[in-house]
Amino acid sequence: MSRLLWQWIPPGIDVIVAIQAASGQMLDSVFRAITFLGDQYAFLGLVVCLCWCVDKRYGLRTALLLLFSACLNGGLKEVLQIPRPFLVSSVVQPKVTALGYAFPSGHAQLAATLWPWLARTLRNRWMILGAVALVPLIAFSRVYLGVHYPQDVLAGMAVGLVLVYLYSWLQPRLEAWTATRTLILQLAGAIVLPLAMILPLRTDDALAGALGLAGLGIGYLLERRWIDFRGNPGFVRSVGRLAVGLTVLAGIFMGLDTAFPPDKMSKLLQTFLALRFACVGLAATLAIPWLFVRLNLATAQSGSATASEQV
Incomplete structure (x- = not known):
C-alpha cells in the first residue's frame, strides 16, 4: 500500500x-x-x-x-x-x-x-x-x-x-x-474499549484519542448518575455555559503546555501527558457541568438536592 x-x-x-x-x-x-x-x-x-x-x-x-x-x-x-x-x-x-x-x-x-x-x-x-x-x-x-x-x-x-x-x-x-449493564461494567467498558481499539496502532496520537474517549465516557456516566443537568438552557445561559466551559478547557490545555513544553520533554513524559486528554474529557462531561450547577447556569436533575452533595 x-x-x-x-x-x-x-x-x-x-x-x-x-x-x-x-x-x-x-x-x-x-x-x-x-x-x-x-x-x-x-x-x-x-x-x-x-x-x-x-x-x-x-x-x-x-x-x-x-x-x-x-x-x-x-x-x-x-x-x-x-x-x-x-x-x-x-x-x-x-x-x-x-x-x-x-x-x-x-x-x-x-x-x-x-x-x-x-x-x-x-x-x-x-x-x-x-x-x-x-x-x-x-x-x-x-x-x-x-x-x-x-x-x-x-x-x-x-x-x-x-x-x-x-x-x-x-x-x-x-x-x-x-x-x-451495571455502572461498574459501563465504567470498565469506557476504559477498556477505547484502549483495545488503539492497541494495533501504538502511536501517541492514537493513545491521546483513546484517553480522550475514556475520559468522555467516564465523565458522562458519572455526570448522569451524580448531576444529570439538562440542555436547551436559553440564549443567556448558553452564552454563560460556553464562556465558563471554554475558559476551563483552554486553561487545562494552556496550563499543561506551559508547565511541560512538548519540545523539552522526554518521550516517556510526553506519553504520560497524553493523560491530559482524559482530563479534558472528564472536565467537559463531569467537572464543567458540576460548575454550571454551582454557578446557577444549570439545574441538577438527579435525586440529591444539590450537585455539590454528590460529588
Whole structure:
C-alpha cells in the first residue's frame, strides 16, 4: 500500500503546482478560513456546544465518533508515513503550518465524518448543505494550501463516510447493550474499549484519542448518575455555559503546555501527558457541568438536592 502511494506522489505534486499557479492573497485568505472549519479546535467548539447547550447525549455520540475518526487517522498516518508535498518538492508552497505525515488527510476525514453524521441524524437543511458543500471545500483547501496531495483528501473523505455508515449501524446497538449493564461494567467498558481499539496502532496520537474517549465516557456516566443537568438552557445561559466551559478547557490545555513544553520533554513524559486528554474529557462531561450547577447556569436533575452533595 505504501509503495503504491509513493507512486502517486509525482502526479499529486503536479496537481498541487497547477492549482497554486492560480493562487493569490485573497484566495489564500479564503482557503485558510475554510481549512480552519476542518480544524480540531473548530470541531471541539461545536461538540461542546452540542453537549452543554443542546443535548449532551447527542453531543457525546458526536464526540465519540470524531475522536475515533481522529485516532484512526493518526494511526494510518504513522503506519503509511507518506511525507507532506512541500517536503518532497520545493516547488510546492505550504501556505499554512502542517506537521506529521500526509496520508490520509485529517481535515478531510474529520469533515467527512462530522457533517454527513449531522446531516444523517438531524436531517436539517443546513447540516445537509454542510455535508454537500463544506466537506469538498475543506478537502480542496488542503490541496490548494500545499499540505496534502489530492489522493490524501480523497482517501480521508472515503474513510470518514465509511465510519459514519458503520457508526450509524453500531451506535444504537451498543447503547442498547450498555443500558442493561451495571455502572461498574459501563465504567470498565469506557476504559477498556477505547484502549483495545488503539492497541494495533501504538502511536501517541492514537493513545491521546483513546484517553480522550475514556475520559468522555467516564465523565458522562458519572455526570448522569451524580448531576444529570439538562440542555436547551436559553440564549443567556448558553452564552454563560460556553464562556465558563471554554475558559476551563483552554486553561487545562494552556496550563499543561506551559508547565511541560512538548519540545523539552522526554518521550516517556510526553506519553504520560497524553493523560491530559482524559482530563479534558472528564472536565467537559463531569467537572464543567458540576460548575454550571454551582454557578446557577444549570439545574441538577438527579435525586440529591444539590450537585455539590454528590460529588
